[in-house]
Amino acid sequence: MPPPLAKQLRSAGEDEQAKTTAEILRKIRALEIKTRGLVETAFAGDYHSVFKGRGMNFEDVREYQPGDDIRAIDWNVTARMGNAFVKKFTEERELTVMLVVDVSASGNFGSVAQSKRELAAEVACLLAFSAIRNNDKVGLLLFTDRVELFIPPKKGRSHTLRLIREILFFQPQGRGTEPALALDYLNNIVTRRAVVFFISDFQAPDFSHALAVSSRRHDFVAIHIQDEREKVLPNVGIIRLEDAETGEQIEINTADRAVRHRFAQMAEQRAAELERTLRRNNIDSIALRTSEDYLPQLRSFFKQRERRLGMR
Numbered sequence: 001m002p003p004p005l006a007k008q009l010r011s012a013g014e015d016e017q018a019k020t021t022a023e024i025l026r027k028i029r030a031l032e033i034k035t036r037g038l039v040e041t042a043f044a045g046d047y048h049s050v051f052k053g054r055g056m057n058f059e060d061v062r063e064y065q066p067g068d069d070i071r072a073i074d075w076n077v078t079a080r081m082g083n084a085f086v087k088k089f090t091e092e093r094e095l096t097v098m099l100v101v102d103v104s105a106s107g108n109f110g111s112v113a114q115s116k117r118e119l120a121a122e123v124a125c126l127l128a129f130s131a132i133r134n135n136d137k138v139g140l141l142l143f144t145d146r147v148e149l150f151i152p153p154k155k156g157r158s159h160t161l162r163l164i165r166e167i168l169f170f171q172p173q174g175r176g177t178e179p180a181l182a183l184d185y186l187n188n189i190v191t192r193r194a195v196v197f198f199i200s201d202f203q204a205p206d207f208s209h210a211l212a213v214s215s216r217r218h219d220f221v222a223i224h225i226q227d228e229r230e231k232v233l234p235n236v237g238i239i240r241l242e243d244a245e246t247g248e249q250i251e252i253n254t255a256d257r258a259v260r261h262r263f264a265q266m267a268e269q270r271a272a273e274l275e276r277t278l279r280r281n282n283i284d285s286i287a288l289r290t291s292e293d294y295l296p297q298l299r300s301f302f303k304q305r306e307r308r309l310g311m312r
Helices: 005-050 075-081 116-133 157-169 179-189 208-217 257-280 294-310
Strands: 055-063 085-092 096-102 137-143 147-154 195-200 219-226 238-242 249-253 284-289
Touching: 005 116, 005 157, 005 294, 075 085, 096 116, 096 147, 096 157, 096 179, 116 137, 116 157, 116 195, 116 219, 116 294, 137 157, 137 179, 147 157, 147 179, 179 195, 179 208, 208 219, 208 257, 249 257, 257 284, 284 294
Parallel strands: 096 137, 096 195, 195 219, 219 284
Antiparallel strands: 055 085, 137 147, 238 249
16 A cells, blocks of 8 residues: 555655755865866965965064164063064964855856856855965855845854855855945955955945945955857847846847847956046956866966065
8 A cells, every 4th residue: 555645745755855954065066076186276376375364373482693673672572681672573474364255147058068156156266265274264145136045154164064055055145246245345344455366247236335444354365257259249130038036038149240249349348447447446346157177267366466465
């Protein structure tokens, strides 16, 4: 005699939930293996050489030697010992790293195998593992047209895996994009200077004021996630485009060269305006595309930043 229908349905639901959980774990594990491998072989040194700690920690004293800075003399020890002693300091390496990730509906778009949100997740994962390997604390802020999730900075592999899970699978309530709200929240809750990686497609209303405030408080790096089809339209005749965040739809004729030119022109104008805003606020930026390997761009950015900081 077959089991009652309710029991059959419950059993089917449990099986489906188990499959979903297994799939989530599989994706997290695959991403962890890939990004940890990159950290171990190629990226961690770049990260370590660029981001400095908050200051210097007192370690010990030693006898004064010719050439030492007299401002480092410890006068109390000098008076007790009868000889000049100077303070020894070590650099405070520990940083607070905040990953601020846009999870609005426009991030679900991708004209190739990878969506913008998937690329954002992989880059965030790489940065998180680099930070953890460098003994830094990592936190996460997900936003749409509201602050969706905040996870305070902590250390450890299990914490990092939780961040990855949220970036990959978090289901936001909002669909739009309001970066100013996220940055205001960040500035209020993270009061000490942090390294902020702001990962977004920057398809948002003007938030230059909040950006300016954040860049003064934190070491701010903008990571611009792009898809080629948002810049160049293919010639495929009449198509319907839908705004993922508002649901608004329009029909356009991509066979019309003027339409394609205007589309590309508008994309260039948005990119130029973003670049001007970032430059005006002395914010470093990295442009990544869903159709390209992101690692060369990231490494190039870190190498350039290292050279620039070394020249100061």
